[in-house]
Amino acid sequence: MTSPSNIAAGCAAPDQSAPIPASVDLHRETVLTGIVSNAEGEPVGGAYVRLLDSSGEFTAEVVSSPEGVFRFFAAPGSWTLRALSRSGNGEAVVDATVGLNEVGLTVNPA
Amino acid sequence: MSRDTALVSTDWAEQNLDTPGLVFVEVDEDTTAYDGGHIPGAIKLDWKKDLQDPVRRDFVNQEQFAALLSERGISNDDTVILYGGNNNWFAAYAYWYFKLYGHEQVKLIDGGRKKWELDARPYTKDIPVREKTSYVAKAPDLSIRAFRDEVVAAIGVKNLVDVRSPDEFAGRLLAPAHLPQEQSQRGGHIPTAISVPWSKAANEDGTFKSDDELAKIYGEAGLDGSKDTIAYCRIGERSSHTWFVLRELLGQENVKNYDGSWTEYGSLIGVPIALGDEPGKA
Numbered sequence: 001m002t003s004p005s006n007i008a009a010g011c012a013a014p015d016q017s018a019p020i021p022a023s024v025d026l027h028r029e030t031v032l033t034g035i036v037s038n039a040e041g042e043p044v045g046g047a048y049v050r051l052l053d054s055s056g057e058f059t060a061e062v063v064s065s066p067e068g069v070f071r072f073f074a075a076p077g078s079w080t081l082r083a084l085s086r087s088g089n090g091e092a093v094v095d096a097t098v099g100l101n102e103v104g105l106t107v108n109p110a
Numbered sequence: 111m112s113r114d115t116a117l118v119s120t121d122w123a124e125q126n127l128d129t130p131g132l133v134f135v136e137v138d139e140d141t142t143a144y145d146g147g148h149i150p151g152a153i154k155l156d157w158k159k160d161l162q163d164p165v166r167r168d169f170v171n172q173e174q175f176a177a178l179l180s181e182r183g184i185s186n187d188d189t190v191i192l193y194g195g196n197n198n199w200f201a202a203y204a205y206w207y208f209k210l211y212g213h214e215q216v217k218l219i220d221g222g223r224k225k226w227e228l229d230a231r232p233y234t235k236d237i238p239v240r241e242k243t244s245y246v247a248k249a250p251d252l253s254i255r256a257f258r259d260e261v262v263a264a265i266g267v268k269n270l271v272d273v274r275s276p277d278e279f280a281g282r283l284l285a286p287a288h289l290p291q292e293q294s295q296r297g298g299h300i301p302t303a304i305s306v307p308w309s310k311a312a313n314e315d316g317t318f319k320s321d322d323e324l325a326k327i328y329g330e331a332g333l334d335g336s337k338d339t340i341a342y343c344r345i346g347e348r349s350s351h352t353w354f355v356l357r358e359l360l361g362q363e364n365v366k367n368y369d370g371s372w373t374e375y376g377s378l379i380g381v382p383i384a385l386g387d388e389p390g391k392a
Contacts (some may be wrong), residue, residue: 074283
């Protein structure tokens with residue numbers, strides 16, 4: 001990739017298992033992160049995790065890493081996280097503040 | 111165009127994996143998903159490495175597109191079946207390229223990789239071998255591509271559809287919420303643009319909503335059917351998704367995708383920008 005990443009970077013989700021890039025300032029960014037797990041507490045990789053705003057409107061979506069990890073860069077406020085997977089779906093509500101917000105997300109068969 | 115000609119279901123796709131004359135193509139920005147498992151028989155296109163010019167800020171030109179498809183073994187007679195992650199954003203972007211360079215038969219798998227996954231359909235890691243072809247790309251059809259001057263001239267005149275999230279539209283976020291927010295450009299939207307996030311057009315599983323639902327969504331948002339339309343987002347792939355909905359599913363004429371989108375517009379000197387949740391004045 002030869003073009004400057006701050007201009008031509010795409011909109012696809014970055015690697016969810018990678019460490020938070022050093023350029024991310026946790027004094028300014030509101031990061032929502034956590035692990036998708038099933039009823040047995042095992043991590044669920046390949047789940048589609050959707051970030052919905054306080055009105056329930058879709059904001060972003062990522063695929064959980066093989067370890068079940070997901071991450072969003074949002075803003076302070078109330079957010080809903082919703083996971084869809086082969087093992088079922090699940091939801092969690094979080095009141096996020098600036099910095100790192102850790103959220104657990106459990107999926108159960110319908 | 112219509113749903114019948116532009117879209118296939120995951121079910122149809124699985125039943126037609128071995129049908130001659132079809133080429134399944136996964137398109138993504140991050141192709142590690144393909145490498146970890148893909149629809150049997152599918153080849154991959156990398157949105158960055160394959161579809162963008164490596165030097166200039168632009169996508170591949172006519173010659174580069176022809177060379178790419180020749181090298182990947184796609185011929186002009188093939189029916190290309192596209193799918194990908196991110197709710198088909200990059201597959202829709204590639205669909206738009208195929209149309210721009212005059213490919214006759216191209217379709218999108220409804221729901222893309224997500225629907226395939228949630229349906230628990232099979233993957234393979236086998237990479238298909240396709241013989242090289244001599245693909246001929248047509249001159250770009252600029253009736254579906256908008257450039258910046260045209261976008262500025264469209265303020266208050268044409269339908270401008272901003273398909274980013276409401277927070278990006280208002281200027282509260284500069285990028286989708288799964289990306290870091292540091293960006294060089296200003297926040298906000300093009301004055302008079304209506305906000306219809308791309309996601310309004312999709313169900314939770316990534317499939318498109320019904321034609322009736324889609325017509326209602328854009329109608330209620332204020333899209334004027336008698337005017338030409340330009341869709342934009344941040345880098346042009348989410349707006350390809352909406353371009354696909356308006357032109358290929360709903361059959362509207364004169365719909366363009368502004369692929370420069372906000373990363374270009376928000377960096378221009380002197381152009382008007384509106385902040386907040388309302389379209390704003392021309």
